[in-house]
Amino acid sequence: MPASDPAVQSLSFDDLTHLLRQIFLRHGTSAEVADILAHNCATAQRDGAHSHGTFRIPGYLSTLASGWVDGKARPQVEEVASGYVAVDAAGGFAQPALAAARGLLVSKAREAGIAVLAIRNSHHFAALWPDVEPFAAEGLVALSVVNSMTCVVPHGGTKPLFGTNPIAFAAPCAGKDPLVFDMATSALAHGDVQIAARAGHPVPVGAGIDKHGQPTTDPAAILDGGALLPFGGHKGSALSMMVELLSAALTGGNFSFEFDWTRHPGAQTPWTGQLIIVIDPDKRAGQNFAERSRELVERMHEAGQSRLSGDRRYRQRALATTQGISMPVEELERLRALAGE
Numbered sequence: 001m002p003a004s005d006p007a008v009q010s011l012s013f014d015d016l017t018h019l020l021r022q023i024f025l026r027h028g029t030s031a032e033v034a035d036i037l038a039h040n041c042a043t044a045q046r047d048g049a050h051s052h053g054t055f056r057i058p059g060y061l062s063t064l065a066s067g068w069v070d071g072k073a074r075p076q077v078e079e080v081a082s083g084y085v086a087v088d089a090a091g092g093f094a095q096p097a098l099a100a101a102r103g104l105l106v107s108k109a110r111e112a113g114i115a116v117l118a119i120r121n122s123h124h125f126a127a128l129w130p131d132v133e134p135f136a137a138e139g140l141v142a143l144s145v146v147n148s149m150t151c152v153v154p155h156g157g158t159k160p161l162f163g164t165n166p167i168a169f170a171a172p173c174a175g176k177d178p179l180v181f182d183m184a185t186s187a188l189a190h191g192d193v194q195i196a197a198r199a200g201h202p203v204p205v206g207a208g209i210d211k212h213g214q215p216t217t218d219p220a221a222i223l224d225g226g227a228l229l230p231f232g233g234h235k236g237s238a239l240s241m242m243v244e245l246l247s248a249a250l251t252g253g254n255f256s257f258e259f260d261w262t263r264h265p266g267a268q269t270p271w272t273g274q275l276i277i278v279i280d281p282d283k284r285a286g287q288n289f290a291e292r293s294r295e296l297v298e299r300m301h302e303a304g305q306s307r308l309s310g311d312r313r314y315r316q317r318a319l320a321t322t323q324g325i326s327m328p329v330e331e332l333e334r335l336r337a338l339a340g341e
C-alpha cells in the first residue's frame with residue numbers, strides 16, 4: 001500500500017503500541033498485561049504478520065468480555081527440577097507467563113547449557129516467533145511449541161482433533177539477524193482462513209475439507225463445520241501430535257480438544273499450554289555456533305535459496321522503521337474508538 005494512498009495512514013511502532021495498550025487497559029487487563037500484549041501485537045503488525053497483528057484485537061476483546069480469560073492473572077513461577085521451570089499462567093495469557101519466568105529461564109540455560117519452560121493454564125492468541133526471537137538476539141537457541149483449539153483433522157482421519165499447533169525456532173547467526181522460522185503444522189493458520197473468508201478469496205487446494213469431509217477451497221466451508229488439514233500429510237500430522245504432547249501432556253495444560261468454552265460466548269483464545277526449550281550453544285558445541293549458522297546460510301544461498309524464513313518479516317520491519325507502519329485508515333479509526341479516543 002503506497003503511503004500516498006489517502007485510505008492508508010502510517011504510524012510509528014511506539015504510537016501503535018500505545019494505542020493498543022489503551023485498548024487492552026480499557027477492556028479489563030492489568031497495566032502489566034496491557035504492556036505485554038500491546039507490544040506483542042504491534043510487533044506482529046510491524047513485521048507484516050497480519051494474521052496475528054491488529055486483526056486479533058476484536059478476538060482479544062470479545063474473549064476478555066466473555067470472562068473466559070483472566071486479563072489480570074498473576075503467573076506463578078516454580079523451578080520444579082534443575083533447569084525445568086514451570087509456570088501456572090492462572091488462566092491468563094501466555095506471554096505474561098513467559099515474561100515472569102524469562103529471567104530464571106535464561107540464567108538456568110546459561111548455567112547448565114539448557115533449560116525448559118513449561119507453561120500451563122494459559123491462553124496464546126498470537127504469533128509464536130516474538131516469543132523465541134529475543135532469545136536468539138541474546139546468543140541463545142530457542143524452540144517453542146503451542147497448541148490451540150480443535151480445527152485440524154489428523155492424517156487419514158475424518159474428525160477435527162488437533163489445533164493449528166505452531167512450531168517456532170530461533171538461532172543466532174553471526175553478523176545477521178537471528179535465523180527464525182515460525183509455522184503452523186496445519187496447511188494454513190486458522191487466522192489466514194478467517195482473513196480469506198472475510199475477503200471472499202479461496203484458500204489453496206489441500207488446505208481443508210467441508211462439513212461433508214470433501215476437499216474445499218472455500219474458507220467459509222472450512223470454518224462452518226469443516227476443518228483444516230495438516231501440512232505435508234502424515235508428516236505435519238506427526239508434528240502436530242508432538243506439539244500436543246509437548247504443550248499439554250508435558251506442561252499439565254489442556255490438549256486442543258479438552259477445553260469447553262461454550263459457556264463463554266465470544267471466547268476465542270485457546271486455553272492450553274506452551275513449551276519453550278532454550279539452549280546456550282556455546283556451552284556445549286565446542287565451536288562458534290553463530291559462525292556455523294552464518295556458514296550454513298551462505299551455503300543455502302549458494303545452493304539457490306534466495307529467501308530464508310524470517311527474511312520477509314525483517315524486510316517489513318526495516319520498512320516500518322523508516323516509513324512507519326502502514327495501516328488502513330478505517331482500521332485505525334476502529335482501533336481509536338476502542339481505545340476511547
Ligand SMILES: NC(=O)C1=CN([C@@H]2O[C@H](COP(=O)(O)OP(=O)(O)OC[C@H]3O[C@@H](n4cnc5c(N)ncnc54)[C@H](OP(=O)(O)O)[C@@H]3O)[C@@H](O)[C@H]2O)C=CC1
Nearest residue numbers: 126127128148164166181182183184189309310311312313
Ligand atoms: N498461537 C497459536 O495458537 C497459533 C499461531 N499461529 C501463528 O500463525 C503465524 C502464521 O503461520 P503460518 O501461516 O504457518 O506461517 P507461513 O506459512 O506464512 O510461514 C511459515 C514460515 O515459513 C517462512 N516462509 C514463508 N514463505 C517462505 C518462502 N517462500 N521461502 C522461505 N521461507 C518462507 C516464514 O518466514 P517469514 O515470516 O519471513 O514469511 C515463516 O517463518 C505464525 O506466526 C504462527 O505462530 C499459527 C497457529 C496457531
Ligand SMILES: O=C(O)C1=NCCCC1
Nearest residue numbers: 125126148164189190191
Ligand atoms: O491462526 C491460528 O491458527 C490461531 N491463532 C491464534 C490462536 C488460535 C489459532
